[in-house]
Amino acid sequence: xxxxxxxxxxxxxxxxxxxxxxxxxxxxxxxxxxxxxxxxxxxxxxxxxxxxxxxxxxxxxxxxxxxxxxxxxxxxxxxxxxxxxxxxxxxxxxxxxxxxxxxxxxxxxxxxxxxxxx
Amino acid sequence: xxxxxxxxxxxxxxxxxxxxxxxxxxxxxxxxxxxxxxxxxxxxxxxxxxxxxxxxxxxxxxxxxxxxxxxxxxxxxxxxxxxxxxxxxxxxxxxxxxxxxxxxxxxx
Numbered sequence: 001x002x003x004x005x006x007x008x009x010x011x012x013x014x015x016x017x018x019x020x021x022x023x024x025x026x027x028x029x030x031x032x033x034x035x036x037x038x039x040x041x042x043x044x045x046x047x048x049x050x051x052x053x054x055x056x057x058x059x060x061x062x063x064x065x066x067x068x069x070x071x072x073x074x075x076x077x078x079x080x081x082x083x084x085x086x087x088x089x090x091x092x093x094x095x096x097x098x099x100x101x102x103x104x105x106x107x108x109x110x111x112x113x114x115x116x117x118x
Numbered sequence: 119x120x121x122x123x124x125x126x127x128x129x130x131x132x133x134x135x136x137x138x139x140x141x142x143x144x145x146x147x148x149x150x151x152x153x154x155x156x157x158x159x160x161x162x163x164x165x166x167x168x169x170x171x172x173x174x175x176x177x178x179x180x181x182x183x184x185x186x187x188x189x190x191x192x193x194x195x196x197x198x199x200x201x202x203x204x205x206x207x208x209x210x211x212x213x214x215x216x217x218x219x220x221x222x223x224x225x226x
Binding site: 037044046050061064105106 | 152207
């Protein structure tokens with residue numbers, strides 16, 4: 001059974017930083033692209049970014065609202081994907097989901113809530 | 119960036135009725151379109167990819183169709199557990215991936 005478990009969310013001041021983690025199990029982690037998708041309270045889904053598998057270069061892509069502020073990385077030995085967030089803004093508030101896939105998303109974690117507020 | 123527009127915003131139907139949800143893209147996405155279902159407090163669930171391919175375990179009352187810029191998700195006979203919000207998503211322009219704003223299917 002595929003499991004994705006996010007952690008690291010919480011309350012952070014505007015301008016602050018936070019790193020989210022997603023531990024995966026139940027599939028061959030190093031063979032999979034991974035993505036982050038977020039959802040502001042009461043709103044729709046927004047793509048954050050993705051990382052390819054190492055055999056595809058381990059490349060990253062980001063949505064325009066987070067480009068230059070967020071960084072996605074992966075540790076295949078730990079079956080973990082990370083989302084480093086800096087220069088956080090109130091508009092970054094929401095639930096952050098870790099997902100499998102680089103184009104469409106077959107498996108999702110339960111999400112972790114990030115609240116950016118003073 | 120490819121913009122997806124879903125209609126209607128809300129669909130009020132009774133169990134057993136047919137639901138037809140629309141998703142229109144601002145430019146052609148070929149068949150690179152997926153549909154998700156989301157219930158309150160839960161993550162989205164993949165229903166359909168590549169316009170019409172059902173994900174494992176998805177009942178055959180869910181079907182997808184379309185190509186280019188116009189797409190439809192049809193639920194042939196609504197079950198009580200189908201009342202939820204549905205999102206379309208395109209990955210032709212990936213990156214970036216974009217989602218529609220969602221259609222809520224509510225009980226009439």
